[in-house]
Amino acid sequence: MLNLPPRLGNRLTGAQFANLHTFAVAARHLSFTLAAQELHLTPSAVSHRIARLEQALALRLFERLTRRIRLTAEGERLYQLVQGLVEDLEEALQTDSASTVSGALTLYARPSITQCWLVPRLAGFQQRYPQISLDIRTGNEAVDFRARHIDLALLYGDGDFPGLVSQLLMAEQLAPVCSRQYAERHGLIDAPEQLRQCTLLHDALAWEHAAFDAEWQRWARQYDAQAHLPSAALTFDRADLCALAASNHVGVAMGRRQLVQPLIDQGLLILPLGDFEPAAGQGYYLVHPPRDPLPLRVRVMMEWLRECAE
Structure with missing residues (x-):
């Protein structure tokens, strides 16, 4: 000090x-x-x-x-x-009533988890904490908490965020996904060797400093399927765009369960090569600078996010 x-x-x-x-x-x-x-x-x-x-x-x-x-x-x-x-x-100056917790709160999150998971749930937060002015910012770049006045971040990764405090919000599971039409056209169902005939869809910015095909390579190593990966590829900077492209018959995406399960439930995507498997430590983390205690508005946001994750 x-x-x-x-x-x-x-x-x-x-x-x-x-x-x-x-x-x-x-x-x-x-x-x-x-x-x-x-x-x-x-x-x-x-x-x-x-x-x-x-x-x-x-x-x-x-x-x-x-x-x-x-x-x-x-x-x-x-x-x-x-x-x-x-x-x-x-x-x-806050009262003990959760409904009267007030103040401005800036949450930074990756675009895909914001689009697919966070935004559909925000009505619940607004109803519980109507006095909190929530400002949600998205991006793939490294977070500058001070310069951008960010209180809390929701990030995808392995939990290693040097100089910051991170807490696992929810683990992730991975599996290849595509449309049924695309799978049938390429004979892909239960046939990983047919991936050689497919176009892979990559989230090139899956996490900070990740290789453009990091998720596919991690899956291939786990299933000894490196030889099946084709050279044909299409890259995006968001996982949800990979899933959207896959649902429109463009190729095969590495699906994150937290993001693509609604598309599977709707029949827009299928799991041609088997069910989801744990993503080897990858997950969504709540990240913030060291501070004890955290402001009340940040603590209630973290508690609410944990409830949603459960």
């Missing part, structure tokens, strides 16, 4: 509180311009407030670069301190 100079602690006036708030917004955006827009100030006013805070602290909080700013080590520590104090204050 940053040890603030005594003279700041002795002079926490309204102006200094305003300067700290301005600093926190600028640090979140890493931009004086965006901070000015949020605070309804001019960029010059934001810059002056930050300068006064730096003078009072006798610390340099930002490095001013040509077209951007970045936090110094002292600035990063102060930002974490201020954010923690704000969240502690928000939580202290």
Whole structure:
């Protein structure tokens, strides 16, 4: 924790509180311009407030670069301190009733699990916690929790997220899937050797740093079927698009049960080579930066997601 100079602690006036708030917004955006827009100030006013805070602290909080700013080590520590104090204050003002838990919550998730699993369940969360303003962001890139002000992430992988806390939400199972029409046309049912005549559909961004065919290769090693994999392939950056293409007779996708089971139930996909099998440690994880305790709004979201997973 940053040890603030005594003279700041002795002079926490309204102006200094305003300067700290301005600093926190600028640090979140890493931009004086965006901070000015949020605070309804001019960029010059934001810059002056930050300068006064730096003078009072006798610390340099930002490095001013040509077209951007970045936090110094002292600035990063102060930002974490201020954010923690704000969240502690928000939580202290909460009542014990779950229905009155309030505040903004940003959840970052991979597009496929958001589309296929999370969004169909969101009405239940909204009904239980109507005072929480939920902001869902999706993407395949690595998560920058601080810069994007993300509270919680729902990620697919093996649970290894360096520097972060991860908890398994639900394990995944894998199996090749395609339409019945495609399977019959290629004689694929119970005949893995016929994969050589097929087009494989790949999620090229299955998890961070994954090879484009990582899931298919993992399945093939498990079933000693590497020799059956064809060279013909079509790649996407989302598993749900692979499943959609498979249901439209494009090829054979590596289906994740949590994503494709509804399409199987509807008869749009079949399992031509047998049932789902565990995905060797792969699953969906709740991931967040180390913090104890977590804000109440984050804890109730995690509890609700676990209920859905069960």
